[in-house]
Amino acid sequence: MHELQNKDWQTEQERVHSVAGEIDKTINKLKKNTGSVSSDVLELRKTFWEDVTVNLDEPDDVIETAASIKQQAELLSERERTHKQLAQQLNTLERLKYSPYFGRIDFFEDGEKTVDSVYLGIASFMDQKEENFLIYDWRAPISSLYYDYSPGPAHYQTPEGIIQGEMQLKRQFIIKAAEIKGMFDTGVTIGDEMLQEVLGNTASTQMKTIVATIQREQNAIIRNDKNKFLIVQGGAGSGKTSAALQRVAFLLYRYRGTITSENIMLFSPNPLFNSYVATVLPELGEENMQQTTFQEFLYQRIGRNFAVEDSFIQMEYLLNKEHDPHYQTRINGIRYKASLDFKNMIDQYSTNLSIQGLIFRDLTFRGDPLISRRDIHQYFYSLDRTISIPNRMQLVKEWLLLELKRAMKRERTRSWVEEEVQFLEKEDYMEAFKRLQQKQRFSDDTFDDFDREQRLLADMVVKQKFKPLFSIVKNLRFIDMPNIYLQLFNENQEYADALPADWDEICRLTRNRFDEMVMSYEDAAPYVYLKDLLEGRKVNTAIRHIFIDEAQDYSPFQFAYIRRLFPYSKMTLLGDFNQAIFSGVTEAETVLNQIVVAGEDAAAFNLTKTYRSTKEIVEFTKALIPGGDQIEPFNRAGNKPIVTFINKNRLINGITEKLKDLQTAGHQTIAIICRTAEESKQAFTALNKEVSLNLIEKGTIVYEKGINVVPSYLAKGIEFDAVILYDSSQYNRESERKLFYTVCTRAMHELHLMTTNGISPLMKKVPKETYLIEDID
Ligand SMILES: Nc1ncnc2c1ncn2[C@@H]1O[C@H](COP(=O)(O)OP(=O)(O)OP(=O)(O)O)[C@@H](O)[C@H]1O
Numbered sequence: 001m002h003e004l005q006n007k008d009w010q011t012e013q014e015r016v017h018s019v020a021g022e023i024d025k026t027i028n029k030l031k032k033n034t035g036s037v038s039s040d041v042l043e044l045r046k047t048f049w050e051d052v053t054v055n056l057d058e059p060d061d062v063i064e065t066a067a068s069i070k071q072q073a074e075l076l077s078e079r080e081r082t083h084k085q086l087a088q089q090l091n092t093l094e095r096l097k098y099s100p101y102f103g104r105i106d107f108f109e110d111g112e113k114t115v116d117s118v119y120l121g122i123a124s125f126m127d128q129k130e131e132n133f134l135i136y137d138w139r140a141p142i143s144s145l146y147y148d149y150s151p152g153p154a155h156y157q158t159p160e161g162i163i164q165g166e167m168q169l170k171r172q173f174i175i176k177a178a179e180i181k182g183m184f185d186t187g188v189t190i191g192d193e194m195l196q197e198v199l200g201n202t203a204s205t206q207m208k209t210i211v212a213t214i215q216r217e218q219n220a221i222i223r224n225d226k227n228k229f230l231i232v233q234g235g236a237g238s239g240k241t242s243a244a245l246q247r248v249a250f251l252l253y254r255y256r257g258t259i260t261s262e263n264i265m266l267f268s269p270n271p272l273f274n275s276y277v278a279t280v281l282p283e284l285g286e287e288n289m290q291q292t293t294f295q296e297f298l299y300q301r302i303g304r305n306f307a308v309e310d311s312f313i314q315m316e317y318l319l320n321k322e323h324d325p326h327y328q329t330r331i332n333g334i335r336y337k338a339s340l341d342f343k344n345m346i347d348q349y350s351t352n353l354s355i356q357g358l359i360f361r362d363l364t365f366r367g368d369p370l371i372s373r374r375d376i377h378q379y380f381y382s383l384d385r386t387i388s389i390p391n392r393m394q395l396v397k398e399w400l401l402l403e404l405k406r407a408m409k410r411e412r413t414r415s416w417v418e419e420e421v422q423f424l425e426k427e428d429y430m431e432a433f434k435r436l437q438q439k440q441r442f443s444d445d446t447f448d449d450f451d452r453e454q455r456l457l458a459d460m461v462v463k464q465k466f467k468p469l470f471s472i473v474k475n476l477r478f479i480d481m482p483n484i485y486l487q488l489f490n491e492n493q494e495y496a497d498a499l500p501a502d503w504d505e506i507c508r509l510t511r512n513r514f515d516e517m518v519m520s521y522e523d524a525a526p527y528v529y530l531k532d533l534l535e536g537r538k539v540n541t542a543i544r545h546i547f548i549d550e551a552q553d554y555s556p557f558q559f560a561y562i563r564r565l566f567p568y569s570k571m572t573l574l575g576d577f578n579q580a581i582f583s584g585v586t587e588a589e590t591v592l593n594q595i596v597v598a599g600e601d602a603a604a605f606n607l608t609k610t611y612r613s614t615k616e617i618v619e620f621t622k623a624l625i626p627g628g629d630q631i632e633p634f635n636r637a638g639n640k641p642i643v644t645f646i647n648k649n650r651l652i653n654g655i656t657e658k659l660k661d662l663q664t665a666g667h668q669t670i671a672i673i674c675r676t677a678e679e680s681k682q683a684f685t686a687l688n689k690e691v692s693l694n695l696i697e698k699g700t701i702v703y704e705k706g707i708n709v710v711p712s713y714l715a716k717g718i719e720f721d722a723v724i725l726y727d728s729s730q731y732n733r734e735s736e737r738k739l740f741y742t743v744c745t746r747a748m749h750e751l752h753l754m755t756t757n758g759i760s761p762l763m764k765k766v767p768k769e770t771y772l773i774e775d776i777d
Pocket residue numbers: 195198199208210213214215218234235236237238239240241242243576579611612716717718719745
């Protein structure tokens with residue numbers, strides 16, 4: 001380091017110490033406040049009832065008591081809120097004290113006399129007089145200069161307009177425990193050195209923030225506040241998920257006061273991924289957004305009677321059951337049910353249902369029909385046709401509830417009731433006695449009392465027996481949804497202009513599955529969509545921004561469904577059509593390669609630089625996919641991928657040896673990726689005798705450092721230091737190319753492909769110089 005640098009380093013280090021000292025002062029002040037607020041909260045909780053005047057003598061007193069309780073509760077919740085905010089602030093300050101900032105820019109604004117030095121960190125921090133920013137939040141308008149420009153002319157956007165000027169310096173820091181560990185003045189992009197440092201680290205089982213090294217193309221996605229729809233296509237490891245999460249943080253900052261983490265929802269591929277990304281926002285001092293998986297979201301709407309398949313069961317079928325006689329029909333069905341054509345068919349069908357064709361269920365009581373499906377049908381279609389179907393369903397519901405009440409009255413005097421009363425438990429008698437007492441209906445005449453009690457007990461018996469019927473009616477389960485849905489699967493149906501060639505077969509297969517009470521994954525969204533059209537479902541107005549990660553796994557139909565439920569929400573879709581592993585097998589359309597938001601306020605982004613894997617791994621993986629030459633690796637060196645020929649009998653031994661070598665080389669998260677869940681289980685059982693490892697299954701919520709055995713489709717979205725493909729020769733169908741690409745791109749530093757049956761045909765076009773061959777057969 002030459003002298004100037006040395007001097008700079010010293011000056012910067014002094015500033016870090018001084019800022020950390022200031023932060024410390026604020027922390028101490030805040031701690032005192034927090035202390036008093038938390039003792040307020042404790043005290044309020046303890047004395048809650050002492051401070052409330054409870055008097056229930058007169059109606060007026062009751063009202064006053066209620067008001068007094070409400071006031072006390074409001075006071076407590078206000079204090080609790082303050083406490084939470086203070087705790088959050090303290091948390092952020094502690095982080096700032098450890099590492100106050102990661103970047104500095106010197107900006108000479110046009111028309112000003114002095115240069116501003118702007119230091120960027122995860123949150124803003126002002127001096128004690130609250131006059132100057134010692135740290136700027138990375139999301140502040142001026143901070144975008146850091147991500148968008150290298151020294152030279154630069155400008156940034158503020159709500160008031162564009163600010164022009166010249167950037168004179170751009171500097172990056174690595175600061176830990178208030179000590180500068182690294183400092184780089186950067187030229188063109190955000191420091192190669194810094195990225196090298198970050199990306200060269202070992203993989204973590206939780207995703208990390210990238211605020212210090214966000215790249216310009218990523219910044220454009222993160223800060224976009226103009227468009228309703230953002231569609232991001234990006235290669236494996238190009239930072240789509242990272243961009244999504246930093247964008248959440250940006251939106252929370254940009255719209256603070258109007259939206260909170262409660263108003264943002266992320267759809268992610270599985271629960272494991274949910275927990276993988278869960279630490280990013282808290283690291284940035286923000287609360288996590290709402291997280292869900294599409295399945296979870298959908299399945300709340302399907303009755304409990306069905307065995308509901310998830311996308312993983314579907315995937316297992318697609319990978320394992322190639323020789324099933326219905327395989328091709330199922331695939332054709334999946335493809336059609338993913339399309340907007342099918343949605344149009346359902347729309348047409350539902351319009352027709354307004355006039356005719358709805359099917360209802362009998363309401364039966366003690367084995368006899370109480371209200372027949374025909375009566376319900378008649379009642380429904382006697383209602384004014386201009387009333388929407390959901391509104392007519394509500395009217396039917398009200399009518400049925402009345403009918404049930406009438407029927408209940410009739411039943412009370414029937415002999416079965418009297419019989420049942422005999423068998424009531426002692427507790428039921430006590431209950432009846434209590435109720436009579438409450439109603440003060442006991443008279444002096446004990447004979448009358450006996451009669452009254454009997455009537456009340458009869459009431460109780462009847463009510464109990466009618467309870468399930470009331471629940472059916474209230475939940476609209478008198479609509480025979482499965483059969484209404486199945487009516488679509490009719491060879492002569494007329495709701496679509498063009499049907500798939502083997503429509504008859506698709507109909508048969510769909511009906512058979514329903515007969516077995518199995519809801520296939522491809523039917524779930526269409527079924528719920530139709531159900532919503534008939535029953536009505538309130539649209540969600542609380543969610544203002546939706547993020548869909550791994551968007552390539554959503555069909556246009558599923559996306560249309562999500563849009564219908566969140567009509568007021570802005571949406572960011574991120575995905576990679578080369579990782580469309582489900583539609584890779586079925587060739588169904590995905591939301592990413594069909595323009596589902598054509599003609600709307602949408603912006604498209606294409607991320608071609610990739611950061612996860614070493615240059616050598618990327619050179620290999622990009623040759624696996626069409627158009628892969630556009631993918632540009634970040635320049636980080638490592639070993640070439642190794643293809644290992646091995647006899648099937650020796651596979652477990654061979655992998656065990658590799659695992660030992662990889663651990664010796666310091667790799668902390670190692671994945672053995674198998675093609676299916678079945679293969680994962682076998683591999684796990686065999687390897688578990690040799691080394692300590694974990695098995696990841698579809699219900700797995702967190703994964704640990706160490707060695708993990710994981711089925712291909714569950715590895716998506718996450719990354720490992722080293723990846724061993726259990727048997728790469730098994731990826732041999734063209735339809736599994738995307739799956740093969742997805743699993744190979746999970747590796748950050750090392751990729752090993754075991755093969756028991758020659759080189760996978762999917763590697764035909766991969767240049768030989770991009771990998772090494774090892775033969776331990
Ligand atoms: N600007 C950046 N600075 C530092 N690291 C980055 C940056 N962008 C991406 N990365 C890192 O690259 C890796 C891949 O990022 P991420 O998972 O967001 O990519 P992705 O596009 O969602 O990948 P995939 O489609 O394969 O799931 C992560 O380790 C992430 O931290």
